[in-house]
Amino acid sequence: MDSAARARPTLRDVAQLAGVSPKTVSRVVNGEPGVSPSKAGAVERAIRQLEYRPNITASSLRRAGGRTAAVAAVLEDVSNPFSSALYRALEDVAHARDVMVFAGSVEEDPARERALVRAFAMRQADAMLIVPASDNQAYLTREVTTGTPLVFVDRPPVGLHTDAVLVDNESGAADAVRHLAAHGHRDIAFLGDLHTIATARRRFQGYKEALSDHGIRPDPAHIAHDLHTTEAAEAAFGRLLDSATPPTACFSAQNLITIGAIRALRARGLQHRVAVVGFDDFPLADLLEPAVTVVSQDPYRMGRVAADILFRRLDGEDWEPTTHLVETRLIVRGSGELPPPT
Amino acid sequence: MDSAARARPTLRDVAQLAGVSPKTVSRVVNGEPGVSPSKAGAVERAIRQLEYRPNITASSLRRAGGRTAAVAAVLEDVSNPFSSALYRALEDVAHARDVMVFAGSVEEDPARERALVRAFAMRQADAMLIVPASDNQAYLTREVTTGTPLVFVDRPPVGLHTDAVLVDNESGAADAVRHLAAHGHRDIAFLGDLHTIATARRRFQGYKEALSDHGIRPDPAHIAHDLHTTEAAEAAFGRLLDSATPPTACFSAQNLITIGAIRALRARGLQHRVAVVGFDDFPLADLLEPAVTVVSQDPYRMGRVAADILFRRLDGEDWEPTTHLVETRLIVRGSGELPPPT
DNA sequence: GGCAGCTTTGACAACGATGTCAAGGAGTGT
């Protein structure tokens, strides 16, 4: 074991080597004025010689406000494209200000949401971007009153008054379903995510609304909720397709679900017969055959908007917490325009 | 402005409310023995009442070794599937130990690699997982000597002796190209990533090696390097396809490049005529038509292996730094088995 | 009652850095 390694040099070590006081080193490191060129030079040499790196966690302890120059992202699953686009957007904005980003995956587990938030708070994250999974965020009241900026993304906070960046799920879903209806479909299946997720419920609302606009009564046999993985969606939609009265079209309310639906169609050779519109775009949707028509929500843009809010709050701007809606957009590619069988 | 908010409660506040000394609170918080039940009860009540959360950065300052219970990931691009699978694997292992993860995207920029490493070091990350972009990591010598575990993933460190988790790029690439040759192709194009990337060079080596095994001389006109985006790959492969003597097959050495190649084929209606094998799997590769044959590298597994190494080192285990090779696997799906035109 | 031996408790310094403030020196104007 040579892990009895020598310790990282501290500001004191630099001071000693340069023959000045610690405070003078601090001044040089932080670019404060009022250090003679000769001492500044000596300090800089010592810093280079020792490869000194300031300890930010220590300095943030003392600094006003205790800023740590790190923000946190509480995401659904770092490895899914929606979350990672959010992350990337936050990182891009943070990077421009030399701020680091912590992240963690919640996976629809309310307990994990709280654990992550707690862990980030204990690490003095300056701000948090949160995609919540629990049904109540009142436990974050303390963060709000201590002035830690919070921005909720994709799903609104409950029991808390903060900024949020959302998508109009209801109208986006309704657009999708109206599009199918406009192409002559009346038997439109609904494949939805966990009903514990607020956005999933809103999308279902939009679905019902659009059907009712077209005077269609939803068929309970063609509605499947609580699909949270591609596999679950594939199995569920497969059952609908194999039933005596299969739907002629399908609105799938989330991208993994859409992929599951497409797999079910492929497995039956029905991909050119049954129309599909998905909520949420996904990579390569345009390369499938037929290419997949989707309602897109641009997670990168949502992340940018959220990150901007976050940093404006960190800069001290203040305003009444607001909900920002990011537009959805129907992207017509083929799968949503297949006509019903005559 | 109500951001003159009251400050987060500290251990002192808890002590005062509970009528004990700070040290006693510290003992309760850390589950140290030797606190009378009555005082412990009072402290716990005070903690709940104030919603006290310990400040980890402060405690790690004092604690032996200065562990911060946070590790860092220096990735290529958080939002690409390869990186985010690595991230997710690290997060899964870290989560089990209540360790948080910082991450940042390097984007093949050596300066950014150094900036990120520096930033993470300044934040006292306990360990780092690194996908390097620069051609020399000697600047990390200090971290190694101070005992910060480092694990390199996907690309080996240069100028540094540390653990690494790599893929046998050369043999993986050779497998891909041999597969094409075995299906009768002799005109096999190579589409490669930035030649500054070590893995890209190795894959090119594998390509040449496999060709020479089959007695084929590489045709310089059918080799394109330095493609780093889907768009660049699409344009470059398009030019090859439009030339007087187009290749009959293509080995694309990275997943974004593969997608670019497929787009180029699609745009020309050649996707069922020209064979493609890609390095690195990607989501939906099996749903395209033809489905895409790839050499897969399982980034999640690589991340797991790297994370295990990282935490075993953090636990104090010691061994001579080792390079772990994770197997590649040829996944036959269709695009790689198209025969050359007769 | 007195003393050893245990447990419980808190005073104090320290981690690495910075805010505050006053001391010391150089320069200016009279």
Add this chain to the structure above:
DNA sequence: ACACTCCTTGACATCGTTGTCAAAGCTGCC
């Protein structure tokens, strides 16, 4: 030579927490 300013510089306390150590309190036993 003096009073005054301005610029450098470092001593010291402090951020929130924990390691060290000794004091205080209790028990049991002679």
